[in-house]
Amino acid sequence: MRNWPFFDLSITTPRLVLRVPSLEDLDELGDRAAEGIHEDGFMPFLFPWTDGDPAERARRTAQYHFRAWGALTADDWALEFAVLYEGQVIGTQGIQGKDFAVTREAGTGSWLGRRFHGQGIGTEMRAAVLHLAFAGLGARHAVTEAFEDNHASLAVTRKLGYREDGIRMHARKGEPVVTQRFRLAAEDWSETPGIEIRNLGPCLPLLGLDAS
Incomplete structure (x- = not known):
């Protein structure tokens, strides 16, 4: 699609393909959401979208991606990738930037x-x-955060070399909860072998970056 080059953008790793989802991918991603993302009684998200029934979770998944596509600007963007393993859509991985061309800071x-x-x-x-x-993209920092009880996410973050960057208080289902913030500087990043990016160049101007 000439006016939306993100559909050609992909990242491959030794086991995975990450790509901006097609409509068929969104259907499959909705199936994963309907099947379940986390155990009952636990909520890893600030907005409790997984509390709905399976059909509602699937619909909310598609709507989230539609909103991200429609809201994308050079100054405020989110790329939400479908993650494929052995040819099957299994989840989603996002990266976001606000005033990225200036701040060079990306969230995930x-x-x-x-x-x-x-x-x-x-x-x-x-x-x-x-x-x-x-x-x-030439980021200087990557940031992320997770609730203190989201042990799996915190383990991934620490494994990849992030450093703690403070806490934030939230209300989750009417209760006060803490998220731990993390920051990874470019000089502390360790490149993982076997990762390739394809067709990024045409996307750069839409992210506020120079394509040259």
């Missing part, structure tokens, strides 16, 4: 279908977008 967020947990996939897909951030 993700979720993974519950039956794919515990296989190191979360680490590999985060490493993929860190490669995009630092090697592809």
